[in-house]
Amino acid sequence: MRRAERLFQIVQLIRGRRLSTADFLAQRLEVSVRTVYRDVADLQAQGVPIEGEAGVGYRMRPEFDLPPLMFTKDEARALVAAVRIAQPRLDMALARQADEALSKILAVLPLDARAAAESLAVYAPPVRQDDGTRARLEVLRIAAESRQKVHLRYLDLKDQMSERLVRPLGCFYWSDVWTLAAWCEVREDFRSFRVDRIREVGVQDVRFRDEPGKTLADLFRVVEARRENFVSSRV
Incomplete structure (x- = not known):
């Protein structure tokens, strides 16, 4: 993983959790804890509002946001699989929202990634649920x-x-x-x-x-x- 990608992943992991320890980040990114300390310090120096410190944990200030994410082909396929499996089993409101969310994701994907996701050979039959x-x-x-x-x-x-x-x-x-x-x-x-x-x-x-x-x-x-x-x- 290139360093720029790793820094982006650190931001995503921290903003997605209430508190992320350096050990957790190191395990997810498959790097040393020392590397995490250095990367977080660099992000903070660049103005990314990460709060916390080494040995305690990190969190992102709630006002921070990033541009919309772009998914890889494999990530898009995983999302399609998850929605197809879950949708027949969810309550009607969640099933509808899952379908709408997936439609929004597919709409902004590059054509090749969208085609790969929609052609995924994973399906879930309806369940007996009145x-x-x-x-x-x-x-x-x-x-x-x-x-x-x-x-x-x-x-x-x-x-x-x-x-x-x-x-x-x-x-x-x-x-x-x-x-x-x-x-x-x-x-x-x-x-x-x-x-x-x-x-x-x-x-x-x-x-x-x-x-x-x-x-x-x-x-x-x-x-x-x-x-x-x-x-x-x-x-």
Whole structure:
């Protein structure tokens, strides 16, 4: 990689993250940490508003921007593949926005890169997901992003109906099923709900804040601990 390309990549990596350490940048660029220190210092001397210091991390001041990026043929093909695979599985709003975003990218590509991207031999067949499920998925995704509590009427796999008040934490896709990961205030524990088995969704005006033991990060820790316990029990 030429030095000019490396400097450009450093800017892109720093502006795309809240904080980037020199170790992270060195690993991504496959150079030494000393090289990263020198390159960042050069960028700062040229007026690029990178804040931070060696040993702590770097971030970009929010007002900084660059001209529109140009993608390589391989990068454009990767974007096409990602959208084709994801689009049939997303909620309708995200699927439409993904298609619009891809159209904008393809429109500004050079003809050869656009032709290579559009001729990509990677396709994703439609999934069995009814419009009602996709509509609920959109509501749950937005509720998780806005951190609003949700009231659910849920039919479990034993065909037992229950009502729950939950804190939606995230939507997860498992091959052909979407689930909602949430903190259930009825069970006072983490629970997972299949979106296709949710019968009613009522977004509440009540917003929630992170509380110790009830966050998505806490859920990941619980899942990882259970996985490790399962593995150790089988050794």
